[in-house]
Amino acid sequence: MTDHTTTDDAPSDDRSFDDSAPDGGMPVSTASVDAALESLDDDGLTGYNYAYLDEHTKREVRRSMLKAVAIPGHQVPYASRPMPLARGWGTGGIQASLSLLGPEDRFKVIDQGADESVNAANIRRLAETTAEVETTTDTTDADLIQSRHRIPEEVLTAGQRLVLQVPITDALRKVDPSDAANRRRHAHKNYGKMWVHLYENVVEYGEINIASRYPTMVAGRYLMDPSPIPRWDVPKLDDADHLTVLAAGREARIYAVPPHTAVEPLAFEDRDFTVERFPEQACHACGSTDTYLVEVSEESADEDGFETRYACNDSSFCRKRRENPELPKDHHLDREGVDWGPETPDGDASTAQRGGSE
Amino acid sequence: MTLLEAENLQTRYGPGCSQCIASTGDGAGTNQCPHCDTVVACAEADLGVEAGEVLGIVGESGSGKSSLAELLALERDEDATTAGEVRYAGHDGNLLDVDYETRHALRTGEIALVHQHIRDGLNLEFTGGGNVAEKLLSAGNRSYEDVRDRVRTLFEATEIPLARMDDPASTYSGGMQRRVQIARALATDPDLIVLDEPTTGLDVSVQARVLDMFRRVQREEGVAAIVVSHDLSVVRLLADRTLVMRHGRIVESGLTDRVMEDPHHEYTQTLINSVI
Amino acid sequence: MTVLSVDGLSKTFDMHVLGDTQVVGLDDVSFDVHDGEFLAVVGESGSGKSSLLKCLYRTYDPTAGEVVYHGPDGDVDLATCPDRTVIDLRGDTIGYTSQFLDEIPRVPAVDVVARPLVEQGTDTQKARGRARELLAALSVPEQLWQAYPATFSGGERQRVNLAQALAPKPELLLLDEPTSALDPETRQAAIDLLSTYLGPETTVIGVFHNTDVVEAVADRIIVLDEGRLQRVVPKDSDNEEVMIG
Numbered sequence: 001m002t003d004h005t006t007t008d009d010a011p012s013d014d015r016s017f018d019d020s021a022p023d024g025g026m027p028v029s030t031a032s033v034d035a036a037l038e039s040l041d042d043d044g045l046t047g048y049n050y051a052y053l054d055e056h057t058k059r060e061v062r063r064s065m066l067k068a069v070a071i072p073g074h075q076v077p078y079a080s081r082p083m084p085l086a087r088g089w090g091t092g093g094i095q096a097s098l099s100l101l102g103p104e105d106r107f108k109v110i111d112q113g114a115d116e117s118v119n120a121a122n123i124r125r126l127a128e129t130t131a132e133v134e135t136t137t138d139t140t141d142a143d144l145i146q147s148r149h150r151i152p153e154e155v156l157t158a159g160q161r162l163v164l165q166v167p168i169t170d171a172l173r174k175v176d177p178s179d180a181a182n183r184r185r186h187a188h189k190n191y192g193k194m195w196v197h198l199y200e201n202v203v204e205y206g207e208i209n210i211a212s213r214y215p216t217m218v219a220g221r222y223l224m225d226p227s228p229i230p231r232w233d234v235p236k237l238d239d240a241d242h243l244t245v246l247a248a249g250r251e252a253r254i255y256a257v258p259p260h261t262a263v264e265p266l267a268f269e270d271r272d273f274t275v276e277r278f279p280e281q282a283c284h285a286c287g288s289t290d291t292y293l294v295e296v297s298e299e300s301a302d303e304d305g306f307e308t309r310y311a312c313n314d315s316s317f318c319r320k321r322r323e324n325p326e327l328p329k330d331h332h333l334d335r336e337g338v339d340w341g342p343e344t345p346d347g348d349a350s351t352a353q354r355g356g357s358e
Numbered sequence: 359m360t361l362l363e364a365e366n367l368q369t370r371y372g373p374g375c376s377q378c379i380a381s382t383g384d385g386a387g388t389n390q391c392p393h394c395d396t397v398v399a400c401a402e403a404d405l406g407v408e409a410g411e412v413l414g415i416v417g418e419s420g421s422g423k424s425s426l427a428e429l430l431a432l433e434r435d436e437d438a439t440t441a442g443e444v445r446y447a448g449h450d451g452n453l454l455d456v457d458y459e460t461r462h463a464l465r466t467g468e469i470a471l472v473h474q475h476i477r478d479g480l481n482l483e484f485t486g487g488g489n490v491a492e493k494l495l496s497a498g499n500r501s502y503e504d505v506r507d508r509v510r511t512l513f514e515a516t517e518i519p520l521a522r523m524d525d526p527a528s529t530y531s532g533g534m535q536r537r538v539q540i541a542r543a544l545a546t547d548p549d550l551i552v553l554d555e556p557t558t559g560l561d562v563s564v565q566a567r568v569l570d571m572f573r574r575v576q577r578e579e580g581v582a583a584i585v586v587s588h589d590l591s592v593v594r595l596l597a598d599r600t601l602v603m604r605h606g607r608i609v610e611s612g613l614t615d616r617v618m619e620d621p622h623h624e625y626t627q628t629l630i631n632s633v634i
Numbered sequence: 635m636t637v638l639s640v641d642g643l644s645k646t647f648d649m650h651v652l653g654d655t656q657v658v659g660l661d662d663v664s665f666d667v668h669d670g671e672f673l674a675v676v677g678e679s680g681s682g683k684s685s686l687l688k689c690l691y692r693t694y695d696p697t698a699g700e701v702v703y704h705g706p707d708g709d710v711d712l713a714t715c716p717d718r719t720v721i722d723l724r725g726d727t728i729g730y731t732s733q734f735l736d737e738i739p740r741v742p743a744v745d746v747v748a749r750p751l752v753e754q755g756t757d758t759q760k761a762r763g764r765a766r767e768l769l770a771a772l773s774v775p776e777q778l779w780q781a782y783p784a785t786f787s788g789g790e791r792q793r794v795n796l797a798q799a800l801a802p803k804p805e806l807l808l809l810d811e812p813t814s815a816l817d818p819e820t821r822q823a824a825i826d827l828l829s830t831y832l833g834p835e836t837t838v839i840g841v842f843h844n845t846d847v848v849e850a851v852a853d854r855i856i857v858l859d860e861g862r863l864q865r866v867v868p869k870d871s872d873n874e875e876v877m878i879g
Contacts, residue, residue, distance in 0.1 A: 188458060188462060190462065190496070191497050192492050193481075195491075195492070195495035196481075196484055196488045196489075196492045196495060197493045199502065199505060200488050200524075201489070203485065203488075203524050204500055204524075207440065268500055268501060269501045270501050270503050272503045398779075408718060411721070412717075446681040462765060512661050562739070565664075566738055566739040566740040567740055569738055570740070570741050573738070578755050582839070595738050598721050599717055599721070611719070612695070613692060613693070613717050613720060615691075615693045616692060616693055616694065617693055619688065619694065620688070620693065620695055622695070623650075624650035624651070627649070627651045628651060631651055
């Protein structure tokens with residue numbers, strides 16, 4: 001928050017709260033904390049720039065995002081700023097979102113598929129108060145979606161942007177803790193070690209057994225950690241209509257999957273990439289069998305313990321499905337049969353729920 | 359058919375001056391230039407390797423044999439200044455000048471190096487089989503069953519118990535780790551293997567079995583080899599021809615039995631007569 | 635037909651470790667060897683017999699002279715041809731064995747004998763079969779076949795050595811005292827084997843100590859003395875004094 005003057009990146013002028021501090025950099029001068037709080041005549045945002053971050057930071061983040069889009073899957077460093085929450089709680093995602101948001105945008109935040117989590121609600125509120133955006137829980141209604149560990153069940157479209165929070169940026173760290181060595185591997189597209197990891201996976205389990213952060217080739221060039229989304233969601237990144245930005249606050253790296261980019265999960269010719277299987281299971285609330293399900297434990301009715309049930313992980317889509325169980329994932333598009341993640345099982349769970357690994 | 363031809367190879371550590379070459383070597387009795395203190399690890403080295411042939415390089419520590427082997431295996435030491443030319447069948451130009459990608463491709467496919475130190479050559483957290491598979495996977499093999507079959511074949515060829523294939527390489531004995539290194543080197547059917555001090559760190563009882571295995575596999579696969587050792591008996595058992603190095607220069611070369619039994623150079627005669 | 639023409643062969647050793655003294659091994663040796671012939675080389679200890687064989691095999695670099703091998707692919711001067719030509723000729727064309735076994739330790743006897751065959755491309759099982767036949771013919775006890783020759787007696791090792799040299803049936807076989815450590819009975823077995831196993835297509839040049847071996851197998855005898863060729867004795871000559879080993 002220094003004395004930089006905003007120029008070309010300045011948002012439109014219809015803001016009311018920062019007239020006195022166009023650059024967001026005016027300290028409050030008082031004798032005591034009590035007096036400072038007393039002197040505040042608004043909701044406490046005086047002194048903050050539009051969308052919380054100063055313009056310089058936003059420009060820095062946007063530049064890194066542009067570079068990330070230009071080199072799909074490549075990790076671009078950026079000057080990650082301290083945010084009003086601890087690193088590891090989505091600070092990278094927030095910086096990306098706040099740098100992208102404009103007052104016309106509608107913003108959705110989900111945490112493991114849920115809009116209601118405290119963290120998601122707080123991030124949403126921060127954007128509401130600082131960036132004056134409208135928020136929504138409806139995937140089809142959102143311009144920008146920030147998410148932790150999931151890609152929504154409803155098909156994302158060309159105008160939409162998805163920001164994924166990333167705890168660990170490099171897929172190769174699984175096989176070598178040295179970032180320097182891994183950067184060299186990326187530079188030379190030398191992914192032999194990761195292939196050995198997959199090989200040893202098959203040796204040990206008979207199949208590739210990686211639950212999340214599935215190593216994925218982007219545009220046939222860079223190996224990418226797609227963040228801890230389940231395998232279920234990985235095929236949605238392939239040839240998508242929307243832009244995906246992956247941002248890590250702690251590690252200060254941004255990478256991206258631009259629209260219509262080939263995204264291929266690593267797999268052997270004779271050991272396919274497979275998505276999670278939920279044989280014979282359906283969401284207990286909406287009855288869906290073509291969505292990513294999670295186990296939920298609830299106290300059973302007869303009070304003698306807990307029972308395990310399956311439920312949609314994407315709570316907003318589950319709500320729609322409860323109203324209309326037949327609602328397809330591409331209900332909001334003009335075309336039908338859009339390829340978006342695993343298909344509806346037709347009874348043969350082993351083949352029907354297989355993801356695209358071409 | 360000549361597989362590899364090297365001319366005027368040179369590795370030096372230090373700034374170098376115009377008198378380095380003239381002031382070092384066999385005649386000067388040192389590998390360190392008295393004018394600029396540069397260490398001329400090897401210089402003026404010419405040699406050739408035929409397809410399927412085993413060439414031995416002997417000399418005491420500091421004679422330059424490992425520096426020469428590193429150049430031939432296209433291994434790059436960032437601290438050294440290197441010069442010279444390495445030509446390889448089927449490739450245009452000087453292999454010492456190629457970019458990283460080409461060098462990596464050559465090292466993955468055609469020229470394999472078996473490191474003197476096991477830790478430089480193996481990933482001990484991976485399984486023994488995984489270490490061999492890495493070579494195949496790096497070369498672009500994407501069929502799990504094919505990789506598995508090839509690893510199995512190589513374990514059999516190098517006499518490693520198949521039952522240990524999926525155990526971490528860290529649990530292997532030194533002899534088995536050396537075998538894994540050799541199996542790994544053979545994985546992509548290279549034309550040339552550079553073996554640096556193959557008996558280092560092995561018990562005497564294991565050395566012989568590893569050398570015998572290597573000689574058998576080398577003949578069966580028809581792969582050429584450059585064997586570097588300070589141990590004359592290693593070279594005597596494996597090599598068709600032998601180079602003797604001293605003070606960074608090749609002082610004598612010829613058929614291995616000729617070098618051992620009719621050494622011409624004074625140093626070679628001393629070396630042969632020093633064998634316990 | 636002449637298979638090998640040796641002309642003016644000389645070998646001088648420069649012994650740097652002995653203060654640059656020169657030691658003469660061979661001095662102007664010339665002789666011819668005929669196709670399929672068994673030529674015995676005799677002479678006193680230090681007369682240059684082993685040096686002669688080593689010069690022919692190029693284990694020693696001849697100082698002067700020619701050793702022309704009249705092979706199926708034309709003439710090759712073994713004294714001066716490139717190292718690689720020598721490597722190509724060794725094995726199935728020119729074989730050599732010294733009186734001492736020189737092998738990788740901890741390889742079973744049967745594999746030691748089979749190795750040259752395997753290296754020539756013979757199937758391993760077949761090569762081992764041949765190796766067993768040879769070891770049996772040289773009366774190496776069967777319980778030793780799978781044992782390591784390093785633990786054998788001198789005589790047993792020499793038999794393994796000879797079996798290995800014979801196994802590939804080279805066109806020209808150089809034998810350096812292959813029977814020196816054998817008892818009379820085994821020596822007779824070795825002599826029998828030389829004639830029965832090798833057949834007329836193999837030419838042999840052998841250094842022998844024992845008169846009975848020379849008498850039994852040699853077609854001609856050349857006598858060396860202090861590195862010089864003293865004379866060539868045709869077979870069945872009555873000249874007993876050549877057997878001075």
